[in-house]
Amino acid sequence: MMKKIVLAMTLLSLVVSFTAAQKKKPIKQVQVTAREIVNQPTGKAYKIDLTRKGTIYTLADGIDFSRVNVRTAKGEMTMADLIKKSGKSISGKLRVGMTSDVRTQKLNLTQVGGGGINFSCQNLVCVCTGDIDCQDLFTTGQCGDIAICYEDGCICLRI
DSSP: OHHHHHHHHHHHHHHHHHHHHTOOOOOEEEEEOHHHHHTSOTTOOEEEEOSSSSEEEEEOTTOOGGGEEEEETTEEEEHHHHHHHHTOOOOSOEEEEEHHHHTTSOOOOOOOSSSSOOEEEETTEEEEESHHHHHHHHTTTOOOSEEEEOSSEEEEEOO
16 A cells, blocks of 8 residues: 555656646747847847747837848848748737747737728738637648747748
């Protein structure tokens, strides 16, 4: 009987330690202001690193996206070029991060339309509108690694 109790306690402690080891680190939120971009030395861009999970960048309204470089697993490009690849015209405040990080956040997006499926994927880009539809999209497996969210929707890119 004592051996069974010791065995059960050992198994329980292993389960607890594995569960504790698997707890996710909180997502780091980085606020990027227009002033930070303007204050970059001439010829030097602000860098956003999307090669590792764990950080979401919030770019303030009024930022010159051509002065922000985004590093991805496939290389580096300006934020302006990344947005251009999406085929969508985006301005205002943006949140940029890995899709796996963005989908864990409450986005507080303006809901567009009267319900139903409000996301679509074409070529390398998926677009969604509103919190519910964006969360639906992020869980479909159709998204690429990079997500860009704006006032009423998000774009995810497979680049």
